[in-house]
Amino acid sequence: MLKMSKLTDYGTLVLAQLAKESKLSSAHKVARATHLGQPTVSKLLKTLAHAGLVISERGAQGGYTLARPAIEISAAEIIDALEGPVAITECSSIKGHCDLQSNCQVATAWQKINFGIRRALSEVSLVDLQTPVELLATPNLKAYLASPTNLKGQQ
Amino acid sequence: MLKMSKLTDYGTLVLAQLAKESKLSSAHKVARATHLGQPTVSKLLKTLAHAGLVISERGAQGGYTLARPAIEISAAEIIDALEGPVAITECSSIKGHCDLQSNCQVATAWQKINFGIRRALSEVSLVDLQTPVELLATPNLKAYLASPTNLKGQQ
């Protein structure tokens, strides 16, 4: 599986929709365009606003807009905002703790693989997400495995 | 998060342990070496046997051994066996279905990203995963700070 949560996925949809608008767009409007539920879109936009990826304007005629140009928002940042830092294993996150680590043969390798994936995702922008052309060269995870550096908590 | 399940993670530990043994190893023995619970290890080995990654021998003096050399077992296969094919979004999996897909701007991009990750994981072998514990050094903060992929504001 290695799946991201549905809400994170939907968050990218919401952001991609905002990227298509030049001015403020309400949650209701975004919901209609994306075919998502309005309460769900609201919840996502609140979280994204809190993370600083979108800017909100309250009151009548209020709404949301991207805080930065779409080219400057990465997939990794979106995931960070909506479900926390990429961490394929517990010990790949700086907050994570695993009792087995002192005895674990595979921890370092997974941490490096995690870094490779994280880095690849940081090089994908919101523009790339909504423009499905050639993108994302295959991450060379072997190169990361060869590195002597322990990259736990690289976020 | 983008995390794999704990059981999949543990599965790599179990396989790494088997790779260190030349002959049959019982679930109990693997559990002792990995510090995992014996019933959990048994469950994992049953699944791995079903997937064809390990071979089992029943009866007294029975146990498990890798079905192939460790170099020929990939991380992607291990994930496939224990939690199904890598699928970061619902629509990235052949079996998956998402009602939004006909209207979704980001589906194609995520599918390609999924393919890139999957492919990268298929190039990592069980041998690559087996990193000596001694390499678990203090986090190298200098390397982190010097990294061109320095990511802002994460915990």
Place this chain on the structure above:
DNA sequence: TTCATATAGTACCATTTTAGTTCTATTTAA
């Protein structure tokens, strides 16, 4: 002023997923 529109923040809940255990049946070496 008053009101409709809109976000902010929190709490809640049903469902699903996950991690782990338990139990019975079967196989095999000694």
Place this chain on the structure above:
DNA sequence: TTAAATAGAACTAAAATGGTACTATATGAA
């Protein structure tokens, strides 16, 4: 015959997830 071991299924508690609901607050316009 028996102890050691896997096979397979069912079960359960806990956690995560997806979605909803509710109150409070802000703002533009009639």
